[in-house]
Amino acid sequence: KQEVTQIPAALSVPEGENLVLNCSFTDSAIYNLQWFRQDPGKGLTSLLLIQSSQREQTSGRLNASLDKSSGRSTLYIAASQPGDSATYLCAVRGIYNTDKLIFGTGTRLQVFP
Amino acid sequence: DTEVTQTPKHLVMGMTNKKSLKCEQHMGHRAMYWYKQKAKKPPELMFVYSYEKLSINESVPSRFSPECPNSSLLNLHLHALQPEDSALYLCASRKTGGRTSTDTQYFGPGTRLTVL
Numbered sequence: 001k002q003e004v005t006q007i008p009a010a011l012s013v014p015e016g017e018n019l020v021l022n023c024s025f026t027d028s029a030i031y032n033l034q035w036f037r038q039d040p041g042k043g044l045t046s047l048l049l050i051q052s053s054q055r056e057q058t059s060g061r062l063n064a065s066l067d068k069s070s071g072r073s074t075l076y077i078a079a080s081q082p083g084d085s086a087t088y089l090c091a092v093r094g095i096y097n098t099d100k101l102i103f104g105t106g107t108r109l110q111v112f113p
Numbered sequence: 114d115t116e117v118t119q120t121p122k123h124l125v126m127g128m129t130n131k132k133s134l135k136c137e138q139h140m141g142h143r144a145m146y147w148y149k150q151k152a153k154k155p156p157e158l159m160f161v162y163s164y165e166k167l168s169i170n171e172s173v174p175s176r177f178s179p180e181c182p183n184s185s186l187l188n189l190h191l192h193a194l195q196p197e198d199s200a201l202y203l204c205a206s207r208k209t210g211g212r213t214s215t216d217t218q219y220f221g222p223g224t225r226l227t228v229l
Contacts, residue, residue, distance in 0.1 A: 032216060043203055044156070044220040089155055093216070099144065099169055101218060103155035
């Protein structure tokens with residue numbers, strides 16, 4: 001059974017810092033991995049999608065990497081801003097049931113001025 | 114347009130009420146999902162519709178009844194709910210049809226449900 005964990009569970013940093021969020025999964029038989037952002041009480045916003053054959057994806061200040069063989073992904077946020085404060089979720093889609101996203105436990109990020 | 118819309122935004126209902134949640138997308142996606150999310154927890158999958166047919170039911174109690182009247186609409190009918198069913202209900206959609214790079218799953222803003 002696929003299990004996805006995220007470390008740290010919560011993070012508080014001053015504005016301007018570069019930071020790394022971690023995502024680990026137990027079964028490497030994945031189709032892709034997706035990073036989401038969720039603001040309190042809101043829906044999920046897709047940030048980046050990495051296919052299993054890819055090593056990384058970039059969008060603006062965000063960079064996500066994937067090491068499928070070791071079961072790890074990282075989300076790198078450059079020059080953090082208070083507007084980046086949110087919960088970040090990673091989710092994997094397994095090759096045996098592509099209709100299901102398995103979510104991690106999330107990292108709650110606070111960036112203070 | 115990558116928008117999934119949900120109505121209502123908030124819903125308060127008693128345990129004897131019948132209500133419905135509505136989800137709509139116009140991206141031509143053929144897979145649609147219902148998730149339930151409790152505070153500070155990740156979303157939990159409830160139902161998946163693929164090409165308007167129910168493909169996954171994650172052992173959800175029968176007081177939740179999904180319906181997919183067409184490829185753009187997804188409803189969740191609620192009846193005789195319990196207070197523990199209070200949560201954020203999220204709808205999502207995804208393009209199906211093989212292993213393409215446009216496999217992003219898009220979520221709506223959610224309906225905040227409170228059961229009294």
